[in-house]
Amino acid sequence: MKRLTWFLSALLMLSMLLASCAPAATPTAAPAEPTAAPTQAPQEEPTKAPEVQPTKELSAAEIAAALPRKETLYFNGQQWGPVVCWNPYSSSCNNAMAISQGDNARVTMFETPYLYNMLDGKQYPLLADGPWSWNDAMTEITFKIKPAARWSDGTPVTAEDVAYTWYAHVKYNTSTGASNKDYIEAIEAVDPQTVVIKAKLDADGKAVNPLIVAAYVSSNYVLQKAWTQKLEERTGGDPAKFLTDPAEDVVYSGPYHKFYTDETKVVLVRDDNYWGKDPSMWGKLPAPKYLAHVIFKDNAAGTTALKAGEVDVSQQFNSNVQDLWLKDGLPISTYLPEPPYNIGASLPTAFYNLRSYGLDQVAVRKAIAIAVDYDTIVANAMTNQSATFKQVPRSLMNPTPGEQALYDREAVKSLQWEGNDIEGAKKLLDEAGIVDTDGDGWREYNGKKLQYVATCPNGWSDWQAAIEVVAAAGKKIGIDITTNYPEWSVYQTVVTNWPLPETGYDIFMMWSAGAGPTMPWGRIRNLLSSEFAETTNNWTGNWGGYKNPEVDELIKKIPTMTDQEEIKKAYTRLVEIYLTDVPSFTLMYRPQSFHTVYEGVWTNFPHQGDGTNPPVPPLNLTDGWSIAGLYNLKLVNP
């Protein structure tokens, strides 16, 4: 027993050791040296006296060894591993709480000129002042920067910062630079407040793609020129070093910044000098002082914490989410009260390898697609967290009203199958002369048995469950489909590099784009455009190798169209071709973000019919216009 007590005390010592190690990573205070106060003060001065700032922050950090529950908003489902860096130029920082550029950019720490709202499809100004505008020839976008906008060091955000950010993206060939430089010629500062984005022009002098240019303003951060130059100096112009710098000293403009990170959590703290409390923007600070994200090992651990009231905003797949309020009676709710609980935005899709034997036949492709039991996929794989194809008939659009209104449903009604149509599928195959000639129970095409492998990455549970259902459908109509789940690291290298192997990847699942300012055009382009067909290193779409000149023509034209009727006609035609040719087919609808909230501490989260105008989308209260939700939060028991 003596020994036991000895070991218990050793254990205690170890834990103390641990605790004493930790302060090495003490919370960072606000930037130490605020540079000289802004030269000219436009209207009122939003920042407080800068010299008070550092000491004040430090003492706050010391007090907050425990995050007060009523000042902290907890998340899950976004951060799955420890944070690597704070460098907004890098796209591999694994820093989901602070850095995520894209159609619905995360604006907790860094900010975009505009905020995209997936619910109404509009872009609302953040750093920008008022709406942006095209020039008459539609070759240049002009917008102004808010006079009140400030960096965390107190200096104003200027047009020069926007221009230099772009310059750095191109110079160091970041992912932002690489993916936009074919469409954006230059970004220039006309004066300290005015930014001009010049589109790349084609041979006719028209913008190559005005949609992508317009999307830039809401999907990419503005970063400080002075800090960027400091970073360049530090890394000596080496692109690799530039992108891998941990950037702990980064200057930001958003309401939150780094407070603490380790292997188990990430915590951001509010900057009480945030410029956005100026009346020209939000007029106040966001409600939670801290945004915290505990790093869970899997969904189950995340759900357990949600049940325990340790998570307020859950962005993960909680299977049978309704049990949380129906069975456990917890104060938990989703954006919609009934299935599918969330707003579907992306379309996980099964692609056909059009080179596989028999899959070049439309009849075979369509027969498999209409035989699949989508209701089982929705009910079992997604536990009803997807709209059914009865509720939202299939097209190329996501289920949001904005996109659904973009095509003429009546015109393609006869093409929109709901699935589980075994007889219809058999009839289709019989009519095409694809029948079982040798009596083995499987159909042959030109004397050769139709035999396919359906696949998706291993461990992607809802996809795997869906692929199982696809395989079952094949068996019912006399086509031998087996399943196979390679590891993701193998899967991705195969699928993204044409040609696909002869077997093993006949029917395979990949994603499609969600909601964004270029959608649904961008999604349709990814799914159908021949520019991605049969290419290597293709991370975009059309992995099955579909080519159709008419589709290419429409995809090229739509971004330059202005007449709404014309656009609608073009989209309707694209849907018609897609549902006729079936180069791939949607298996389910998936939300842009899962949005499950716990109302034990905070309330007034966005939900359907919450009366906000413009409506706050359910995107974690951090992405795009959704951040407006942070300003609406209230405490349940103040």
Next chain:
Amino acid sequence: MSKSYLRYFLNKLAWLLVTAVFAFILNFTLPRLMPGDPVAAITARIAQGMSNTTGMKEVYERYAEQFGTNKPIHEQFLIYMKNILQGNFGTSFSQYPRPVADIIRASIVWTIALQFPAIIVGWIIGNALGAMAAYLKKGFDKVLMPISIFVSNFPAFGMAIILMVIFAVNLKWFPTSGGYGYNLIPNFSWEFIWSVIVHYQLPFWSIVLIIIGGQAIGMRSMSIYELNADYVKYARFLGIKDRVIVRYVFRNAMLPQITGLALSIGTMVSGALVAEIVFSYPGLGYTMLNGVMGQDYPLISAVTLIITIMTLIANFLIEILYGIIDPRIKAAQAEEQGG
């Protein structure tokens, strides 16, 4: 020490070195034999939102160059060896650009703090129970044995899940996940230390319970064996006190158990893996699993290297100690020299 012991020692040391070298090579090669392309995975992460294929290729080639995956494998090995000798484990693929050493430093403390006490506590309690069962027999033995067998053969994740469902989800006595309070920042305060201790309990006992069972069974057999050995009968015959005899008996029974203890150091990392996953507890096991899934060669190699070194040293020390204390091994040495 005697000359024969020196030979024994040198012989063991030589084998230790040879094993170390081969293990080192295996640690390097095994992860790299896995199919798939980790650089493509990094590129994929960077590619999100990228719609430009030439840009993609550039990114890919840049990283292939940086990690040296475009070089032949023997060249990669030389670079790896040079770096290791300088104490540089390289850069992680899956958590690029974090250095591997940094990742390991962050998680190894948790694994050691969880596993080391768990193994030792489990070992002590298990051996004590086993010895008691052997000595007391009858009732105690009848109850203890089946329970030990049942518990030691319970799947580790099952134990973790059941403990969690009962004590964390239903009774809410203990937290469900994490290494310390979800609302805390590590600092030196009683609140934090208490939180660490509370979070420690379920993962700790989920490991200890299984170890106890296994150790108790082993110790019980060894003790019964020794209790019935001739020297015990002889000692009893000579009228030596029972207490003295029991001390000798258990010391002898303990020896093989110590070997087991040394070797369980090697399985430490994998042993904690399940507890780490179920309780979202930070640690090396999960880090390594993530390394495997993300084909993070440098990370896998480094973790296996650490395990290898720890096991080798523990193993070596035990053998050396054995040579000193156990007369039977001394006899074997002599015999080996003879034959």
Next chain:
Amino acid sequence: MIHTLRQVFRSGKFVTGFVIFVSLLLIVLIYPLLVPDDPLAIIGLGTFFPPGIYVNVYDSVNVSPYTLNLPDATTKRIADKLGPKERQDMKEFLLAAGIPEEEIDIEDTAKLLDLWEKNYDPNKNIEGMTLAKMRYYQRLNNSLKGLLATEGLIVALPNAQTGQLEQVKVIEQSDYANINEVPNVRVLPLGTDNFGRDVLTELVKAAGVSLQIGFVAGLIATLIGLVLGLLAGYLGGMVDDIIMFFTNLLIVIPSFVLLILISFSIGQDKRGAITIATVIGFTSWVWTARAVRAQVLSLRNRDHVNLSRLSGHSTVYIILNDILPYIMSYVVMALILQISSGILAEAGLSILGLGPRTTEVPTLGLMMNWAMIYQAHVLGKWWAYLPVLVTIALITFSMNLMNTGLDQVFNPALRE
């Protein structure tokens, strides 16, 4: 031989273990004959249906009903929707809506419902009420509709010509169907899993597959371990050094790490159940080899072995005739242990998502893995994981119990 067996079966521990094991084996063999369903067939549209007897509603509407006038039927029906908690919640809402407390009598169902109907407004925004609570009241309100109705439910069908609904029959509140007369009744003793599969059918099949995996893995490991241990122990010298070198190498690179690496490398497409078993076998022979070697070391200088050697018998002959029989009991016990640890290893691998491919056969580990992925343990769906755990524990427990029993028989010193 017979004597040994008789002794073995006299050991209480062995018999207990044996009985458990054989019963499991019998269930695995007999159950599929009784319930020939495909264990992987998806029968449920939805996940985790709780255990119970599922009566086809359509069919029970169509069987001719019996009238039973049970006095407490109405009370039960009302209590099901309107328990004490619901009444209290209604009171809270009514209070918040400004109804004086003395007017609310939560015991009087009719009055309470009347008051509720007059005052409940789903769109009313009560200060401080959370969305979750508002939605709760909306659901409660919906469930109260028609609660006090005394008339029956009307079953109607659309007319083939006009499309108008026409009454087919009325189901009275006192109508009962005899379950034996309903043509479609399905018993799901352990409910369904996340795929909508019958858990019991799947579990029985999975237990069989896991046992196979255990046997294959155990046989391979024991065979390798035995051969290497015999060679190393008997031949000694260089052979011993080399074999021990490999064993040590496998000890310093823990087998579980190897197992993970290899399983990952094979890729899921090639990971059949037997492949996994083979991999487990090839990575877990080390202990057997070491133990066999130790046994052989102590045997090789025994008199009868020396005698045999002097008589000029070949090494193979000596190993087979003078050494093997003496360690056979030990090898049998090692085999049993290897089998049970093989089953555990498969389960462990599957939990990490590195187990056999999902679609052909279920295994205990895979069932566990899917239950975890769909969060059965968090949501309290015990039937999806607990029976699996118990099955694994029973198999390994019974085998180890047998092993301990054998140990006591073969090592007389261990006998009490």
